[in-house]
Amino acid sequence: MAERKESTELTLNEKVQLIRFLETNSQRKTPERFHVSKTTVSNIQRRKREYLERYDKESGDAQRKRRRTTSLEHVSEAALSWFKQMRATNARISGPMIQEVARRFALEFGLTGFQASSGWLEKFKLRPENLMRRI
Known part of the structure; x- marks a missing residue:
């Protein structure tokens, strides 16, 4: 063999x-x-x-071997877009604000089980394109 x-x-x-x-x-x-x-x-x-x-x-x-995506990627992308718009206006953004916006986007997309947990928020903050300095 x-x-x-x-x-x-x-x-x-x-x-x-x-x-x-x-x-x-x-x-x-x-x-x-x-x-x-x-x-x-x-x-x-x-x-x-x-x-x-x-x-x-x-x-x-670039060092990552696989790109992991969540089933809720479009919620995260929408929240990221909102975050960048708010950041451009120098608005103060808190973690709970991001979670609430993400919950609203999830409802708009018809996702009822999405909770925007603290774990989701931590992962959101770690995304390299977020450029999160302080929240």
Whole structure:
């Protein structure tokens, strides 16, 4: 029976390096250089635009191997948009305010089980695009 190779998962930063390496080198040299399979190289090449856009947008998350999304991502995105608008006007924003706004967005989206818990708020604050200095 053939031995199964151990899979290698690349970070977003490594995927972008692989994409840039492919621009000047052959597809044959790439698997050897990055210690991945040919299939992995072709999959990364196929999703090239997605990886480059995400790399530009989430420069702080370049070391993350997987992007975890919640089922309530659109609520968080709407709350983030509101937060940025309020921050632009130099308004004081508290944690409970963010939670209340998120609850309202959840109701608008038809999500009845969303609570905007303190755990959700902590995760929201940690998102790199929030630029939360003080709340």
